[in-house]
Amino acid sequence: MTADLFETVGDARPPRETIGEGAALLRGFAKPFEAELMPALREIVRQAPFRHLITPGGHRMSVAMTNSGSLGWVSDPSGYRYDGIDPNSGTPWPPMPPVLRKLAADAAAAGGFNGFASEACLINRYVPGAKLSLHQDKDELDFAAPIVSVSLGLPAIFLFGGLKRSDPTRRYRLEHGDVVVWGGPSRLAFHGVAPLADGEHGLLGRQRINLTFRKVRLGAAGR
């Protein structure tokens, strides 16, 4: 009867999960932004198409990337760096749309970090089989600011470890709309993504899109 209805309507998972010191998983946080988000992403990708970067070790990354904002993360045989210019076009990365800025700032605040003004939004596209091995985000100059990671499309297994590569990792299934925020003592935590399982997502099809927001430069510039 009605009692059965109420039992199945309630949330099975908590909306906010602590996954480490200064690290939170915000389930479904990006859902309210979805309608504005999708056209904004389409426009960014139109101006700066996804491309597969080469690591300093000479390997082609399975994840395809592009950027939005005043700075973008790039990798080539000479190393990792942030650059204001898209090496493919020779022109600046597409500006970060207000909806992306707002999503990043709101999520950071919900994760315990007020005043987050991201300068760079790295956009990663995973197709089935694509993965990101365990690594640290340490090319930024400002480690006081957190990392904000937004999941869209197919679900993925997120690996979250400690400050040493050898630290044990925990696995979290991230679904469309989930946001992970890590900073403070977790800012340099090793993390990665397991090979994407095949599937079909109603909005994005056979792919996962991840947005990673970072503050790169030191100090008040960019705030």
Place this chain on the structure above:
DNA sequence: TAGTTCCA
């Protein structure tokens, strides 16, 4: 070492 592969 934001890589791949093998093996317990």
Place this chain on the structure above:
DNA sequence: AGTG
């Protein structure tokens, strides 16, 4: 198949 997942983990280390």
